Amino acid sequence: MRAGLALLALADARFPGGGHVHSGGVEEAASRGLITSVADLREFLFGRLHGAGALQAVFAAAAAHAAARGVRAEHWAELDVELDARTPSPAQREASRAQGRGAIRAGRAAWPSQALTELVAAVPRPHHPIVLGVLAATAGSGPREAALTAGYLAVSGPSSAGVRLLGLDPFAVNAVVAELAGDLDGIADDAAAVAGLAPADLPAPGAPALDLLAESHDRHHKEEVRLFAS
DSSP, X not given: OHHHHHHHHHHSTTSSSSGGGOOTTHHHHHHTTSOOSHHHHHHHHHXXXXXXXXXXXXXXXXXXXXXXXXXXXXXXXXXXXXXXXXXXXXXXXXXXXXXXHHHHHHHHHHSOOHHHHHHHHHOSSOOHHHHHHHHHHHTTOOHHHHHHHHHHHHHHHHHHHHHHHHOOOHHHHHHHHXXXXXXXXXXXXXXHHTTTSOGGGSOOOXXXXXXXXXXXXXXHHHHSXXXXXX
């Protein structure tokens, strides 16, 4: 029960990790007319889950595995470097680290642990999926549960952004997220299966279009007021 409650809290939009200020590319896509309807958002979320979401799930699972068995500082540094290498967009890297910082603050209050302390000592500003995996493990969850949470967050925040930016029907948008349950389960299974690999050997799913949208949004965010940081 304790582990289940922790996962619900980590996946909750009210968790004070700062995720609510990131649209995951939806704001830039909407501004370009690439998303104008629920159908468009469905396609976007499907692609995001299988690209960025799969990557985040892999590293959340790996971090949960590492936290559960205890690793040296070098492992945390290597894990962070490998995720950095799989995130070509500087804007996306910064967004991930910003959310990681927020998750650390909240995690220290709710689930303090030696693993979290050691992670931050090795990597002062770790990526969000790595922090998420450590928090999930601290609360008693395994790699698959950490991956499931990471994958869900990869689509839940952007789906909410679609409602806020475009005024889409929230019932229809939530139905779209529910439709992704099978895909999310598959991604979590795949991530858990490789959680024990060396960081350099972890999969590297990518989403070049999201990288381009992130860089474009970052430029526009510096030139004009945007609702979301990314």
